Amino acid sequence: xxxxxxxxxxxxxxxxxxxxxxxxxxxxxxxxxxxxxxxxxxxxxxxxxxxxxxxxxxxxxxxxxxxxxxxxxxxxxxxxxxxxxxxxxxxxxxxxxxxxxxxxxxxxxxxxxxxxxxxxxxxxxxxxxxxxxxxxxxxxxxxxxxxxxxxxxxxxxxxxxxxxxxxxxxxxxxxxxxxxxxxxxxxxxxxxxxxxxxxxxxxxxxxxxxxxxxxxxxxxxxxxxxxxxxxxxxxxxxxxxxxxxxxxxxxxxxxxxxxxxxxxxxxxxxxxxxxxxxxxxxxxxxxxxxxxxxxxxxxxxxxxxxxxxxxxxxxxxxxxxxxxxxxxxxxxxxxxxxxxxxxxxxxxxxxxxxxxxxxxxxxxxxxxxxxxxxxxxxxxxxxxx
Amino acid sequence: xxxxxxxxxxxxxxxxxxxxxxxxxxxxxxxxxxxxxxxxxxxxxxxxxxxxxxxxxxxxxxxxxxxxxxxxxxxxxxxxxxxxxxxxxxxxxxxxxxxxxxxxxxxxxxxxxxxxxxxxxxxxxxxxxxxxxxxxxxxxxxxxxxxxxxxxxxxxxxxxxxxxxxxxxxxxxxxxxxxxxxxxxxxxxxxxxxxxxxxxxxxxxxxxxxxxxxxxxxxxxxxxxxxxxxxxxxxxxxxxxxxxxxxxxxxxxxxxxxxxxxxxxxxxxxxxxxxxxxxxxxxxxxxxxxxxxxxxxxxxxxxxxxxxxxxxxxxxxxxxxxxxxxxxxxxxxxxxxxxxxxxxxxxx
Amino acid sequence: xxxxxxxxxxxxxxxxxxxxxxxxxxxxxxxxxxxxxxxxxxxxxxxxxxxxxxxxxxxxxxxxxxxxxxxxxxxxxxxxxxxxxxxxxxxxxxxxxxxxxxxxxxxxxxxxxxxxxxxxxxxxxxxxxxxxxx
Numbered sequence: 001x002x003x004x005x006x007x008x009x010x011x012x013x014x015x016x017x018x019x020x021x022x023x024x025x026x027x028x029x030x031x032x033x034x035x036x037x038x039x040x041x042x043x044x045x046x047x048x049x050x051x052x053x054x055x056x057x058x059x060x061x062x063x064x065x066x067x068x069x070x071x072x073x074x075x076x077x078x079x080x081x082x083x084x085x086x087x088x089x090x091x092x093x094x095x096x097x098x099x100x101x102x103x104x105x106x107x108x109x110x111x112x113x114x115x116x117x118x119x120x121x122x123x124x125x126x127x128x129x130x131x132x133x134x135x136x137x138x139x140x141x142x143x144x145x146x147x148x149x150x151x152x153x154x155x156x157x158x159x160x161x162x163x164x165x166x167x168x169x170x171x172x173x174x175x176x177x178x179x180x181x182x183x184x185x186x187x188x189x190x191x192x193x194x195x196x197x198x199x200x201x202x203x204x205x206x207x208x209x210x211x212x213x214x215x216x217x218x219x220x221x222x223x224x225x226x227x228x229x230x231x232x233x234x235x236x237x238x239x240x241x242x243x244x245x246x247x248x249x250x251x252x253x254x255x256x257x258x259x260x261x262x263x264x265x266x267x268x269x270x271x272x273x274x275x276x277x278x279x280x281x282x283x284x285x286x287x288x289x290x291x292x293x294x295x296x297x298x299x300x301x302x303x304x305x306x307x308x309x310x311x312x313x314x315x316x317x318x319x320x321x322x323x324x325x326x327x328x329x330x331x332x333x334x335x336x337x338x339x340x341x342x343x344x345x346x347x348x349x350x351x352x353x354x355x356x357x358x359x360x361x362x363x364x365x366x367x368x369x370x371x372x373x374x375x376x377x378x379x380x381x382x383x384x385x
Numbered sequence: 386x387x388x389x390x391x392x393x394x395x396x397x398x399x400x401x402x403x404x405x406x407x408x409x410x411x412x413x414x415x416x417x418x419x420x421x422x423x424x425x426x427x428x429x430x431x432x433x434x435x436x437x438x439x440x441x442x443x444x445x446x447x448x449x450x451x452x453x454x455x456x457x458x459x460x461x462x463x464x465x466x467x468x469x470x471x472x473x474x475x476x477x478x479x480x481x482x483x484x485x486x487x488x489x490x491x492x493x494x495x496x497x498x499x500x501x502x503x504x505x506x507x508x509x510x511x512x513x514x515x516x517x518x519x520x521x522x523x524x525x526x527x528x529x530x531x532x533x534x535x536x537x538x539x540x541x542x543x544x545x546x547x548x549x550x551x552x553x554x555x556x557x558x559x560x561x562x563x564x565x566x567x568x569x570x571x572x573x574x575x576x577x578x579x580x581x582x583x584x585x586x587x588x589x590x591x592x593x594x595x596x597x598x599x600x601x602x603x604x605x606x607x608x609x610x611x612x613x614x615x616x617x618x619x620x621x622x623x624x625x626x627x628x629x630x631x632x633x634x635x636x637x638x639x640x641x642x643x644x645x646x647x648x649x650x651x652x653x654x655x656x657x658x659x660x661x662x663x664x665x666x667x668x669x670x671x672x673x674x675x676x677x678x679x680x681x682x683x684x685x686x687x688x689x690x691x692x693x694x695x696x697x698x699x700x701x702x703x704x705x706x707x708x709x710x711x712x713x714x715x716x717x718x719x720x721x722x723x724x725x726x727x728x729x730x731x732x733x
Numbered sequence: 734x735x736x737x738x739x740x741x742x743x744x745x746x747x748x749x750x751x752x753x754x755x756x757x758x759x760x761x762x763x764x765x766x767x768x769x770x771x772x773x774x775x776x777x778x779x780x781x782x783x784x785x786x787x788x789x790x791x792x793x794x795x796x797x798x799x800x801x802x803x804x805x806x807x808x809x810x811x812x813x814x815x816x817x818x819x820x821x822x823x824x825x826x827x828x829x830x831x832x833x834x835x836x837x838x839x840x841x842x843x844x845x846x847x848x849x850x851x852x853x854x855x856x857x858x859x860x861x862x863x864x865x866x867x
């Protein structure tokens with residue numbers, strides 16, 4: 001297996017991109033990533049996209065993007081693992097380069113979610129749960145995470161106010177990210193007074209509906225210097241794990257076993273532990289998700305992450321900065337692109353190019369991307385070279 | 386002798402008061418409360434229909450009958466609000482209670498008489514020996530047009546009867562039917578709400594058929610009103626069954642336990658069968674019961690029923706009708722009721 | 734909704750049929766072809782009870798398109814036998830009086846309608862345990 005590096009990154013501005021189509025978004029991000037790396041051609045293409053079918057009536061997204069990116073006839077495939085589609089696309093690209101099949105692979109992600117109305121988007125996202133035994137009964141994704149939140153809050157005595165510190169922190173981070181959907185600060189009171197979406201989750205506990213794309217270029221570490229002027233960022237660990245599709249089949253509802261197993265494997269591959277990580281991008285689709293993901297991966301003991309945001313531990317400048325990009329909450333959550341954007345944030349930080357939100361002396365970063373109620377989790381550990 | 390092996394009823398938890406409906410249409414609530422003896426009525430939740438209520442009532446009948454559902458050879462549902470215009474309700478109920486696939490299924494329709502019609506046919510097949518057990522269900526989520534007099538009474542409920550030859554808790558001693566072509570109440574194909582002949586629904590329709598049927602069956606069995614412990618009549622409101630009972634010579638203590646309409650409303654096909662379930666809930670062994678249904682169009686089915694010793698064993702095995710009627714009520718305002726019943730015009 | 738999609742789930746939705754592993758005894762709802770605990774492939778068909786205990790719940794206020802007329806409505810995870818949980822709606826309740834740990838009954842209800850013309854989809858929903866039930 002070869003060591004693999006990321007040499008190019010690119011993303012669109014995220015938000016409600018009324019004028020951009022699914023293909024426009026992806027091609028813009030892909031071109032930016034190719035330009036960033038300084039390369040003109042790729043050997044292979046992976047596109048993370050959760051539901052082109054339901055959001056845009058478009059499947060067969062691999063060749064569509066290869067065509068409009070002008071790289072036909074390179075192999076191109078769409079990767080779907082719900083909201084982990086981007087992270088899994090990145091891992092597919094990593095494996096293709098690591099095993100020696102290809103040298104330059106583009107891993108991107110895209111979702112164009114505003115071509116349907118809110119209830120249709122809610123339905124489309126709901127297909128990531130067990131269609132016959134969860135979604136059939138009218139549960140939504142905010143609803144599923146609300147079920148998790150209630151268990152966690154009751155078990156550890158955490159309040160809605162404690163939980164609200166997570167989006168408040170992530171919005172403060174997003175304020176410093178020019179690509180973020182929401183560049184505005186919010187307060188605990190605003191979170192608590194925002195409308196209830198699925199008790200106990202308020203609107204501001206939830207990541208938004210977002211259009212956007214992100215792309216990165218991977219190549220063998222040994223060739224990074226010759227292919228690109230950019231400071232390469234090395235992939236230290238890559239792991240992916242699954243769990244029951246239905247939340248009700250979990251023994252412990254508030255523990256993400258897939259994140260625990262994927263992170264354990266990624267740490268083992270990287271030969272480091274959680275204490276060596278300088279910054280983390282976790283899948284905060286809902287505020288409770290950031291809390292549970294951090295605990296499941298061993299960054300906090302059970303019950304301890306619930307107050308971490310409020311205590312400033314996970315803020316930029318804190319002991320363990322989490323979601324300095326703004327996270328899914330403030331940066332936005334175009335579901336198929338999210339996993340790639342997490343990698344982009346780590347690369348910018350490890351290149352020391354993150355500007356106002358730069359984590360000082362960032363050497364190692366971890367990204368955790370998950371699908372459904374953590375029925376799949378993909379974890380990557382990146383290191384500055 | 387063939388008869389009722391098990392019975393069960395189901396009443397939705399939602400209610401609306403007569404005053405709440407009267408307020409919206411500017412009508413006089415007192416005229417309904419005093420004139421028709423209606424106080425409130427049951428309302429089906431948006432996720433309840435004839436199939437769901439029938440399944441619940443049938444499960445309760447099975448709890449009392451304590452038979453293997455595979456031994457039910459016929460499932461008949463009488464209703465004028467079957468959820469599908471084409472596709473049987475009976476198959477869904479048979480599937481849900483585990484009576485499939487060796488079972489005869491049919492849906493009956495005869496305005497408010499459809500329920501006793503199902504009982505009549507199932508009983509006949511049991512008597513003939515063609516079937517071992519027959520499940521007859523009377524259920525409706527009755528329709529009444531907004532503002533129409535029927536809106537004050539149209540209610541929802543179901544009663545299920547398992548008929549058989551063994552382990553009988555109430556023997557059916559005689560049946561009798563009385564029918565003429567009398568268009569007092571109808572609903573044409575594709576119409577949401579029924580039409581009715583106003584006061585024509587009274588004397589020539591309800592009373593003529595109900596009284597004739599009651600007199601006919603009593604003559605057939607050689608009994609007089611005083612021979613019966615209980616008498617149950619179709620109950621489109623609180624007043625009609627009382628007047629019918631009085632005209633026939635029944636006393637209040639004979640008819641009041643089976644008259645649920647003042648607080649239940651008119652459950653159409655379910656009305657007299659639900660009244661019977663309330664009576665069976667409190668009957669003693671050997672009690673003689675007269676049941677007379679009425680369905681517009683028009684006709685009445687009569688049954689003479691006598692409870693056996695087994696009635697005491699099965700009463701407590703499932704929720705009693707009166708308890709469902711009196712406990713766990715959830716009152717609705719008219720707006721929510723209109724939403725529940727699909728009476729609000731929405732964008733497509 | 735194509736009718737076959739709901740029809741094949743009737744044993745579960747209508748009768749709560751589950752599968753119990755003949756080797757290790759683990760129960761699955763819906764039934765599976767292979768046990769995820771001992772990998773055995775033979776099961777005994779059993780029926781789950783129509784009651785359970787509420788583990789956690791939420792109130793859906795922004796529903797998916799097919800449930801838009803129903804909101805707000807409660808959905809919960811209910812343990813029906815030790816170690817076996819299901820997800821379904823909780824109806825006929827005061828939404829502010831739900832509590833984890835409370836006992837619930839299951840009733841047969843309409844879950845979804847496929848528009849005005851399509852099939853009716855029935856299944857189980859949880860309801861409060863009434864005074865007359867206890």
